[in-house]
Amino acid sequence: MxxxxxxxxxxxxxxxxxxxxxxxxxxxxxxxxxxxxxxxxxxxxxxxxSKLTDRLAELTDEVRMLRRELAREKAQIIDKRV
Missing domain, CATH: 1.20.5 (Single alpha-helices involved in coiled-coils or other helix-helix interfaces)
Structure with missing residues (x-):
């Protein structure tokens, strides 16, 4: 078939x-x-x-604050010498 x-x-x-x-x-x-x-x-x-990102942000803020303080102290030292 x-x-x-x-x-x-x-x-x-x-x-x-x-x-x-x-x-x-x-x-x-x-x-x-x-x-x-x-x-x-x-x-x-x-x-x-990541915790590392938070730590880096804190470190960056601290570095900025230190730069501001150094800039203020430099201005005061220059004024005292003059």
């Missing part, structure tokens, strides 16, 4: 994914941008939650 193949209607052919190379490039670029955005968010979050 032979199996009969069903007769297909016109336009009902099976289609294999026919994606243009332009569409593929756009999809790859979008995936790359999303991946880069995700990695950036993870790294940024890690930096923001």
């Amino acid at each position: 032979k199996k009969e193949t069903p007769v297909r209607k016109p336009g009902s052919e099976r289609r294999v994914c026919t994606m243009n190379t332009d569409e593929l490039i756009v999809i790859i670029l979008m995936a790359g941008v999303l991946h880069l955005l995700g990695v950036t968010m993870v790294i940024r979050n890690a930096i923001n939650q």
